[in-house]
Amino acid sequence: MRNEYDVVVIGAGSIGVPLSYFLGKKGFKSLVIDSKASPGQGSNKAAIGGIRATHSSPAKIIIGLKSLDIFRNWEQETGDDIEYYQGGYAFITYQEEDRKSLKELIKFQQQFGLKIDFYEKDEILKIIPALNSEGLLGGTYSPEDGSASPLLSIESFYKNARKYGVEFRFNEKVESFNTKDGKIESVKTDRGTYYGKIFVNAAGGDAARVADLAGVKIPVMPDSHEGGVTEPVSRFVEPMIVDIKPEKGSKNFYFYQHKTGQIIFCLTPDPPIWGDDTRETSSFLPLVARRMVKVMPKLHYIRVRRTWRGLYPMTPDGNPIVGYKGYSNFFQLVGMCGQGFMLGPGLGYYISEYLEGKKYEEIETILKEFDPDRKFEAEELLK
Ligand SMILES: Cc1cc2nc3c(=O)[nH]c(=O)nc-3n(C[C@H](O)[C@H](O)[C@H](O)COP(=O)(O)OP(=O)(O)OC[C@H]3O[C@@H](n4cnc5c(N)ncnc54)[C@H](O)[C@@H]3O)c2cc1C
Known part of the structure; x- marks a missing residue:
């Protein structure tokens, strides 16, 4: 048959x-x-x-x-805990040009009814007190975004x-x-x-x-990106933090505190690393750790447990x-x-x-x- x-x-x-x-x-x-x-x-x-x-x-x-x-209602619908947490997203900026483009983009996003706003330095620090205030120009915050396992x-x-x-x-x-x-x-x-x-x-x-x-x-061409996770700590940061400022060796990077307390992080390498090699590198952690501690000095005290490498299936x-x-x-x-x-x-x-x-x-x-x-x-x- x-x-x-x-x-x-x-x-x-x-x-x-x-x-x-x-x-x-x-x-x-x-x-x-x-x-x-x-x-x-x-x-x-x-x-x-x-x-x-x-x-x-x-x-x-x-x-x-x-x-x-779907993620928000999943546990209620199925009874399964997927560690969904509505902490929001924040695109922070230390550069005038990013501030301008984020403000422009918000107008477009708000047309779709998305809950997102730009917050000037003092206001964003109220939402994310642990951010490094030096040179900070503000950031977007969208409280209805989130994370899950x-x-x-x-x-x-x-x-x-x-x-x-x-x-x-x-x-x-x-x-x-x-x-x-x-x-x-x-x-x-x-x-x-x-x-x-x-x-x-x-x-x-x-x-x-x-x-x-x-x-x-x-x-579709795969390129590799690495991620990492720390030990769990008491909650001190709500949103996923994205810094879109490029620096030598990387474009943006982002991190958030998972529902269970760990800080989970990732970085976009520059130039991209094309191919499907998923062996971790020794260069990722020093690069991303330096950038993360710069925007949030407190992270210096948290120990990283593990890193890994996976693929983005990219299109042009x-x-x-x-x-x-x-x-x-x-x-x-x-x-x-x-x-x-x-x-x-x-x-x-x-x-x-x-x-x-x-x-x-x-x-x-x-x-x-x-x-x-x-x-x-x-x-x-x-x-
Ligand atoms: C470090 C890192 C962090 C990321 N963070 C996020 C994030 O925060 N949020 C987010 O949305 N995305 C994130 N992504 C991206 C996300 O992981 C990918 O976009 C997503 O997993 C792609 O889903 P997919 O189903 O297309 O591919 P996959 O999940 O890879 O599924 C494809 C499947 O196809 C199977 N397959 C392939 N060829 C064959 C074959 N010939 N026969 C049978 N089976 C086959 C594979 O075994 C695989 O299981 C991240 C990625 C990385 C690497």
Whole structure:
């Protein structure tokens, strides 16, 4: 007997697992295939857990708002604690030009009803007293953004997807596609062949390689970023703090205090480190620690427990790729860059609606902005 599914999802990561949850909830017969041993073993487990709706593009704002809604209500809906914490986000600035661009961006964000404002130095210090006040010009603060544990979240999405009948196959690598009459008919792994009506590429940093197996070209290139975590301490900082000022060796960096007390941090290397090497470097911690202590001197007293390195599945314009490409039933849900964890649930929700045949304004905005055939010219401001 053939293994037949409505939807076959390739990749049990930040994107594939929440999507499968919503597909399962709608009654689709779905299969998720991953080459690794359990859900979230790709980039998902490297994410530090930031979730925001305060983006600079309409589609990301729409998805971000939906994701926040899902994360916020998750425990109530499923009974699972994913360590969601609504501490907000703050983009702080020590440079006049950043202050100007953040103020400009806020006007756009407020049009979407996002709760965000710019706070001058004295006001932002009331919100984040531990900030270094020397040279501080102020910052944005959006109290409705937050954070959650990427590990607990994916585990819970996985568990609940299975409750709705979604099947998962781990330790199986997708190796080829069989096509017929302009459609993908089945996917072949090293252990079996699976037939489906729709195939979703959610392969993260490997998305271009997976698409290529069907002869489809998509511009997703992984680059590596490192993160780290400290010992837990009593709460002393509420929002995720993002410093967008570039310095030698790095662009922005960001950190927050997790619900359980640890400071979790990350940095964008400059120049980018292309490729899929995930071995930690010895240069990351001294670089990020220096920058963090500069903006928040108190951090000097907290011990770092561990660092790690993972991949951002990057696209040329820093925006995801969402839509059919190459074959009328080959859906791309890829190129999440540094935001796949926060986009996953919202995107999963809207795309499950779309695959069910629905099309409304939010879905149209997402499909238009993230069209696989766009020119990739614009660059997202806060990617
Ligand atoms: C240090 C760091 C910090 C980050 N912090 C944040 C953050 O705070 N907030 C945020 O939103 N994002 C963050 N990110 C980004 C986020 O981790 C990624 O955008 C996201 O995980 C990508 O999701 P994905 O589902 O596309 O890929 P993944 O989660 O990597 O899932 C893809 C899956 O596809 C599988 N796969 C690939 N090829 C095949 C194949 N041939 N056959 C079968 N399976 C296959 C892989 O094994 C993998 O499990 C961070 C990333 C890093 C590295």
